[in-house]
Amino acid sequence: MVNKDQKGQPIETLPEVETSVDHEPVKLIFLDISVLPRSLQFVLLTSAIFACFLVFSVIQEAMFRLDGFRPYGLFLTLIQSVSYTVFGLIELQFKTEKARTFPLKSYGLIAFLTISTMGFSNASVGYLNYPTHVVFKCCQPIPVLIGGILIQGKSTNLIEILASLLISLGLIFFTLADSTVSPHFNLFGVSLVCCALVADGCLGNVQEITFKKFKSQNCEMILYSYSFGTVYVLVGLVLLGQLLPAIVFCNAHPYETYGYALLISLTGYLGVNVVLTLVRQFGALLTITVTTCRKAVTMIFSFLFFSKPFTYRYVWSGLLIVLGIYLNLYNKNREKINSGLSECLRRIRQKDVVRIQHVLERAPNRLSTVLTTDDKSRLIK
Secondary structure, eight states: TTTTTTTSOEEEOOOOSSSTTTSSSSSHHHHHHHHHHHHHHHHHHHHHHHHHHHHHHHHHHHHHHSSSSSGGHHHHHHHHHHHHHHHHHHHHHHHSSSSSOOOOOHHHHHHHHHHHHHHHHHHHHHSSSSHHHHHHHHHHHHHHHHHHHHHOOOOOOOOHHHHHHHHHHHHHHHHHHHHHHHHTOOEEEEEHHHHHHHHHHHHHHHHHHHHHOOOOOHHHOOOOOOHHHHHHHHHHHHHHHHHHHHHHHHHHSSSIIIIIIHHHHHHHHHHHHHHHHHHHHHHHHHHHHHHHHHHHHHHHHHHHOOOOOOOOOHHHHHHHHHHHHHHHHHTHHHHHHHHHHHHHHHHHHHHHHHHHHHHHSSSSSHHHHHHHHHHHHHHHH
């Protein structure tokens, strides 16, 4: 299951799906690319993911660098929520099946967790170095694991524990490095992004429980989750007294606020749809590789476009997190990965056997004086 398909954020956890769907057209947003070679499909889908989310991240960081916008991350969540509701409604009109499959009461809880994840995440951007924000968002497997144990009573194994420890250590070292070199490090921002991760972990498990009973299209889930979520955000803004000040501020800077927010919403929505297509066609392992590379490039772009201090401790602590992510992915796909590795080793050995046989056939007289029949048999085996 994709936990990020309703938040417009970079994806951390991916569903276990078939790697090819012969009867389903391959679509790049609204374009049918089924007739193209598989390699070209992969290149186009990957390029679209990089384009959408790199634009998303650069604009989001630029928006929070606008002087005075930092307290209004929740207002950005309102704009995104309204935008996703509209996008979901438009996309639903192009579907043959338009009937709602989820009960409305289920959407109430899912919408609350979705908006909590997005709201805390957006708010944290104003208080953290952007690469630190991205690294924290990479650590989503930890709250999902804890939520699975507490909410669903799932059991865990040594690989999952080791993956969580690696991610935790990488996150601790990255945060410590950021606290020593970044003038923008803020513990309040850390607490906000941690709240986002907790809400995200609960969301993934609630979705998993609900999806066992009902099936829903992505656009339906987005439409109803964010239509409910818009109400939650409005109530939150009113209670916090931020609605009118945020409107006044954004009206004074319409291009840098409303304009940027719409671009963030559009690129996030389109990017998630492309990721879902890549998962369906090429599988979780390849998709997580693409999204992990995308996050690395996002951090590089952040350092290039926006001046900030850098330390090599960012690199090796980030590598610990990446190792933990792949270890967690391996745990979920052990049978497929092990069978794939076995097949690769079998093909390599087969090529070596053919090569040895070819050598023996080309120089039989010369080798016959050196090798016995038993030696030749052992070489082939």
